Amino acid sequence: MSLPDQYGVFGNPIQHSKSPIIHALFAEQTGQNLDYRKYLAPLNGFAQSIHQFAESGGLGANVTVPFKIEAFQLADVLSERARMAGAVNTLSFREGKIVGDNTDGAGLVRDIVLNARCPIAGCRVLLLGAGGAARGAILPLLEQNPVRLDIANRTKQKAEDLINLAKREISGGAPIPMQALSWEQLNGNYDVVINATSASLHGDLPPISASIFADRCLAYDMMYGDQVTPFNQFATLAGAQIRDGLGMLVEQAAEAFWIWRGIRPETLKVINALRPRVG
Numbered sequence: 001m002s003l004p005d006q007y008g009v010f011g012n013p014i015q016h017s018k019s020p021i022i023h024a025l026f027a028e029q030t031g032q033n034l035d036y037r038k039y040l041a042p043l044n045g046f047a048q049s050i051h052q053f054a055e056s057g058g059l060g061a062n063v064t065v066p067f068k069i070e071a072f073q074l075a076d077v078l079s080e081r082a083r084m085a086g087a088v089n090t091l092s093f094r095e096g097k098i099v100g101d102n103t104d105g106a107g108l109v110r111d112i113v114l115n116a117r118c119p120i121a122g123c124r125v126l127l128l129g130a131g132g133a134a135r136g137a138i139l140p141l142l143e144q145n146p147v148r149l150d151i152a153n154r155t156k157q158k159a160e161d162l163i164n165l166a167k168r169e170i171s172g173g174a175p176i177p178m179q180a181l182s183w184e185q186l187n188g189n190y191d192v193v194i195n196a197t198s199a200s201l202h203g204d205l206p207p208i209s210a211s212i213f214a215d216r217c218l219a220y221d222m223m224y225g226d227q228v229t230p231f232n233q234f235a236t237l238a239g240a241q242i243r244d245g246l247g248m249l250v251e252q253a254a255e256a257f258w259i260w261r262g263i264r265p266e267t268l269k270v271i272n273a274l275r276p277r278v279g
């Protein structure tokens with residue numbers, strides 16, 4: 001058998017990355033001969049690490065905290081969704097060029113629509129947060145044709161900036177209503193509420209009221225862990241269905257696998273295999 005094709009994930013820290021397990025499960029499931037490892041890139045040596053990896057025969061790399069913006073700057077070619085996200089999490093090395101993509105938003109949407117079986121089309125969607133995670137989600141969410149997409153953030157101006165960016169980026173078609181809101185202005189209710197703030201990371205909850213969750217609403221926290229996040233605890237008490245970001249993690253990896261190998265692995269099996277190990 002020939003040597004396996006080389007892939008990897010670059011970050012700092014990288015110790016806890018689940019990407020090698022996920023890609024090993026994808027490779028096993030699809031019979032692909034590849035080797036996927038984690039690489040600790042020095043904080044001031046990301047570009048050098050990537051160049052070395054590509055020159056030594058690496059075919060593709062995932063990029064995680066804190067290098068997604070540097071990866072965006074490093075890429076010679078960018079996908080539309082990477083441009084809109086302003087960040088890159090997937091690199092492919094093709095004919096001497098570095099091609100940058102961002103699969104995070106597509107991973108989120110696939111997890112909501114295919115795994116949680118909650119349509120976004122025709123729904124009122126609320127995105128909480130206006131940082132990097134929220135930015136990457138906007139274009140893939142809009143592509144699903146929600147009836148509205150509002151963004152609420154602690155710093156309202158950042159939500160306004162994201163909406164203006166999205167409006168500039170989208171061309172053609174009927175415009176989907178979008179509104180920037182401060183926490184105080186948040187008073188409608190929504191069919192899908194996505195927590196893209198980093199509040200859960202610090203054990204915090206954005207100051208939301210239970211009335212934002214419509215009947216049979218899906219509440220989605222992009223974070224995950226061995227404990228239910230404060231946002232998902234709150235949403236459960238408010239009667240919403242909840243989902244955490246483990247499915248998004250697996251789906252963004254599957255989207256990268258698709259870019260590199262042209263095969264879609266079965267993600268539900270992998271999400272279920274990882275669930276007991278989360279934490």
Ligand code: ATR
Nearest residue numbers: 129130131132133134154155158197198199204206
């Ligand atoms: P990420 O890449 O994870 O999105 P980020 O770009 O630093 O990280 O953005 C963090 C987001 O979480 C921001 O929307 C931030 O709000 P501000 O723009 O007002 O800073 C939001 N955030 C962080 N901690 C929060 C908290 N405790 N409550 C509410 N929002 C919070």
